[in-house]
Amino acid sequence: MTILGQQFIGAEAVKGANGEIFGIDAASGSKLTPGFGGATKADLERACALAEAAFEPYRALPPEERALFLEAIADNIQAIGEELIERCMAESGLPRPRLEGERARTMGQLRLFAGVLRDGGFLDARIDPALPERKPLPRPDLRLNNVPLGPVAVFGASNFPLAFSVAGGDTASALAAGCPVIVKAHSAHPGTSELVGRAVQKAVKDRGLPEGTFSLLYDSGREIGQGLVADPRIRAVGFTGSRAGGTALMKIAAARPMPIPVYAEMSSINPVLLFPGALKARGEAIGKGFIASLTLGAGQFCTNPGLIIAIEGEGLDAFVRGATEAIAAAPAAVMLTPGIHRAYCEGTGKLRGHAAVELVGQGTEGGELRGQAAFFATSAENFLAHHDLQDEVFGASSLLVRCRDADEVAKVIAALEGQLTVALHMEAEDHAAAAKLLPKLERLAGRILVNGFGTGVEVAHAMVHGGPYPSTSDGRSTSVGSLAIQRFLRPVCYQDLPGALLPPALQDGNPLGLWRRIDGKLGQD
């Protein structure tokens, strides 16, 4: 395969004529060739028209057909081979093992959703049979299943150029749900996007699907991304990135004559609570483990442990010792883009100059494109007085909040914004204290984990990668794991429909062999 600077509009591969975007070699800052033409308004119009035309035939396909399509995408991504990894390493600065793992995760996600389609549980088929003799009023025959929303716009993320990008989780879940997808490529990895986009386009063609099932556009500014969200044919948006970007898209979606859901995953500092028993037993080891998680991928994880909360004492001193030793050996790491590196330096610069904050430890010195890991500390009192200390610093920067006692820990937790994850480090003796906090933590975050760190999200059925605002725009859902398909579905109830007009999932005789809830009871009748 060769990178030609093309976008994909249905079955066509075309170079955009609206400005030019270049991939940047993350390690050197030099331009990579070729240039990628930004989409014009006419390109956007055509992609939306094709997606709209594809919606009815695509959603009408049997789930097995969509499953085979997702598997074909996974196979095609694998078949790109070394070129994908090399281009992605150059554009992202991320190391080979990480990207090989991310590629496997991306293919695994696609295959997971193929399994979801074959299982059929996502349809949530329910039947309340008619009760014509019921007094005082008869009950009609009621049958429910989920239907896809319509074409979905997906904004690829900069920090996971494969698993949260062109054929990442948002695309996989939307396609599984029966929604055509238009991806707005992230300009941090246009070449990677083209390679993966071509793999998806080939799967569309090989499986004989409507061409508008998938399109991929580049945007030389913001106009095309914004136009995509505003387009009346788009019925939902998937996004991972900054709070500013996510909220801008939320505003556009809310201002449409017909507002649509935006599933934006934005900023999270992922608090880590260190309980006294755990600190006493293994404070230093937790400190080392924390730095390993903090510096993973130059800290560019939305699950990065950006806030540590603990009660002062010898155990916390041991934790700080372990952390400062480990961070001192952490090499400055290439960041995804010069802009992200700049934002990281601004964020850590602000903390370095903050009157209420002290620098506890740092990694080896950074450079023009490399981020220097940094570990700061403040008191609970100061943390509560300065709301800006909750701002996400995207990269390997974290803040320790020293508390005097459990009451202060509770106050700090009560003051936090919504989070993707909260991690608890504890021993059996800490369970009672943790139990008291759990109701608050459930209100705070989408995932509560013990004796670990949030980085490295498992793609699974029980995973939640979401959380209250501002970690996401809608804490009722997840962007990772099989539950993600629900974001692109809505329930429809069929009342007294003749059997022949019902969708197969709801027909008598259960032709799809699904588990269905009949009169409230799950069964395969």
Ligand SMILES: NC(=O)c1ccc[n+]([C@@H]2O[C@H](COP(=O)([O-])OP(=O)(O)OC[C@H]3O[C@@H](n4cnc5c(N)ncnc54)[C@H](O)[C@@H]3O)[C@@H](O)[C@H]2O)c1
């Ligand atoms: N929490 C996370 O997972 C996460 C991930 C990546 C980046 N970030 C944050 O975002 C910063 C910038 O990184 P980024 O470029 O990946 O994120 P970003 O939010 O700036 O951009 C993400 C995507 O949204 C588009 N976009 C952004 N603002 C827009 C607007 N107003 N209108 C239309 N489209 C818009 C961009 O073109 C891009 O495709 C980072 O420094 C970091 O703070 C957070």
Ligand SMILES: O=CCCC(=O)C(=O)O
């Ligand atoms: O950056 C957002 C996703 C984080 C993730 O998927 C992980 O930690 O594995």
